[in-house]
Amino acid sequence: MNALARRAAELLGVPVAEARPMAGGDLSPCLRLRLADGRDVVAKSGPAPREEARMLAAIAASGAPAPAVLAADETVLVLECLPATGTGQQAEADLGRVVARLHVTEGPRYGWHADYAFGSVAIENGWGDDWPAFWRERRLLCHAGHLPASLFRRVERLADDLTNRLPERPRAALLHGDLWGGNVLYAGERVSGLIDPACYHGHAEVDLAMLSLFGRPGPAFHAAYGTLEPGAAERAPIYKLWPALVHRRLFGAGYDGMVEGVLEAAGV
Template structure:
């Protein structure tokens, strides 16, 4: 970690004074680094710092708050330090406002399509983002099918069943909007009842409900959160289960069988037993 701290300082042309790990860091090292010129910055290493910098800048272009990218290379990403001394439970309304800004982002070019310009990863779990022209195809092959070879056979069969049903369960061509893509509470920085920054994005263009569903994996957003964003369309419960299933599958692969019951619950909620 000292090496990462020194490298981050060097990218800014400064000397290292001190550093300490920040919370999180399950799949990447994240440090708060104190420079000898008095600045505090965040330095992190991940599967692809350059790709993450592009995602943060793209989110920032919508007006959504994100940390400024101060420097980046293939080994480290240096970010603005943002205050995070608040509690998400006190600012769900502001997160809804922030998401509304982020979701104004649209893919380049004409026509409707879903995906991103490159793949990403959570540790050893690849996140595939090749473009598709329909949303059920994207979710089937980029978010569910990619796990078939990495889960037990009985679970793979259930996932295949769900994949066949997706054209009947998901909208065919919802407006493709910019998604944070991994919006759990740990990736939302909060201070003084306001969201100060969205961090650790896994961006792509897709159905806005993905970002509305994901916070409910580890938290319980109030009804006002959804109302502030614009409300929920009929049948959202099944769609939320399908979108949350991807998060559960990633956790199953990263952290093991502890997450099998979560996977089972979301499959059940989606009508696959």
């Protein structure tokens, strides 16, 4: 039994009968465990398991579905194993309702009470009251020294123009923070859970942009989510740039095309 399964068993006080690797886990190893008492649970590591537990609790408190936290310490997070049987015809509409419900929850300022990380890439979440300044400092200029100079100069040009492109004080919605299709579990017509969050409070359009980075939600999602603010399409590339830059830093120059495409869409 590996260390992750062993520590999960210690935290739960129940022996593990079987441990199987789960799909994904590029940044955080993840196991499905069959316990001696017959339950199935999920055990994962991560940059800050206790912080992820707080994020999942915040998502659940919003009314959006998330796995229950069974145990957590500084190295391991143990979660309820949610049904994930695939999508039905109405699942996209349910995702629209779920994301809208998540975004209703509002924070006092932009940010989160702790920093986080995607692997080796820090997520700076220090509180702020000026949204363009938050996005400029915490999500764009933070990549200085980690990108080719020519690419970073384009990022800087965009960052310098954010006061003309982003609203100064949008509602500080609760964001999932890493909302792509792989972090949504479906059971038939319903979303059974949002997983692997990187939560903070910010402009709701950030999650919507991320959701369309590797796919494109259809009309049923948008009808259920509700009308977007004027200018959302023009802001989407600005918000897509953050995850594109993260992917470039984590996985290398193969993501230069994505970053350049997003910058071109933003007119930079």
